[in-house]
Amino acid sequence: MADYAEDERAVPLDGLSVEARIHDVMMELTAAEKRAARGLLGSYPTLGFAPVAEFAAVSGISSATVLRFVARLGYRSYPDFQRALREELDERSKSPLQRAEAAPPRADGDLHYLDRYMARMAANLSATAARIPISEFEALAARLAEGRGGCHLIGGRFTDAVAAYMEAHLRLVRPGVRRLDGRTATRADQLIDVRAGDIAVIFDVRRYDPQLLETARSLAGRRAFTVLVTDEWISPVSRHAKIVLPCLTETGSTWDANSALFTLVEAIIARTTELAWPAASRRIGSLEKG
Structure with missing residues (x-):
């Protein structure tokens, strides 16, 4: 206990x-x-x-x-x-305003704000690494490295930037990578092309996006292999995900931070590239030759 x-x-x-x-x-x-x-x-x-x-x-x-x-x-x-x-x-459900009002006052003698903030981010990264099962991390990297089928990425208001970052790197490593559109109507058109076994990576942190939950439900209906990258409170999208990768985002201040999400994505990209190197190196070489 x-x-x-x-x-x-x-x-x-x-x-x-x-x-x-x-x-x-x-x-x-x-x-x-x-x-x-x-x-x-x-x-x-x-x-x-x-x-x-x-x-x-x-x-x-x-x-x-x-x-x-x-x-x-x-x-x-x-x-x-x-x-x-x-x-x-x-x-x-706390808004940034509510988080700011609940933040404890800083005691005299504390470190400079930047030092304290960076220390909190380092602690979040360590705690995130401890939370994520190695088996699930490796399973995702191996599946991405196979290069079969499509890989669809999408995020919410603040996390779509993380999806775009992952997309830009994975395009260099494997074929079939695309980011789903933020507009609901366009996204519905894109979902038509999702095939059974395709990988779908969804980024969703509090306050969770109900449209992403609907997208996850549609992806499950199309039998996609859905992966959720989320925060410590776990998005409702988890009920449709095969793999859930929780990252610590709480900062004790107004805004949550996506540093752990970005670092996790960079680790996934690095591991996927390593596992797919024979094919990835040829792909990267061809792109560099122009």
Whole structure:
């Protein structure tokens, strides 16, 4: 069981959201507990606010299994679990203005703002590396390196720049790479060309884009291999993703930071290029010759 703070908050000290904790422990759950996890993820977070008996009935398990599942996530009781869900929803929906108002005042004697900010980014990078399963990172890089099928990338208001950055590099390494248009109508036209087995990488951080959730649902319907790059609170797109790569973005100030997303993308690009080097080197060489 995880440690708890002295004020007995519902959220364990590791700071993970309920959804993030589910993804972290999924492989350790029993078959019945996995049904509880999938039931909750399929109707997240609504089912978590239902009484235990209703949660159990919807998931096709016993009430005792629901309570065991909650305990496996690190919560001491069902009310603690529900309280954590409410806190998570509040955190997910905070605007930049609300984050600024909630930021603690800087104590005298602290480091210069730039030093403190860079230290926070370094900590976010380390924590992101610890959160991401190596097996999932390697699986994505290997799949990209195969070069088969299409690779479709898309982000939201601030993360589309990360998608564009990944697209610009992957185009040099493998064929079939394209970024889906931000306009809904044009994106719908593009989705027609998505084939079963194509890779789709979606970038989505709080406050999550409902249009990206719809796009993820459409991609799942077309049997694309969907990958989600998200923040520590985990976008709802995760329910349609085969691989979820959470990055720490919280800065303790007005704006979240996408530094960890960019660094993760650079690591994916570097590893993919390494794995695909025989074909990638020929492709890069041809482009350089003009």
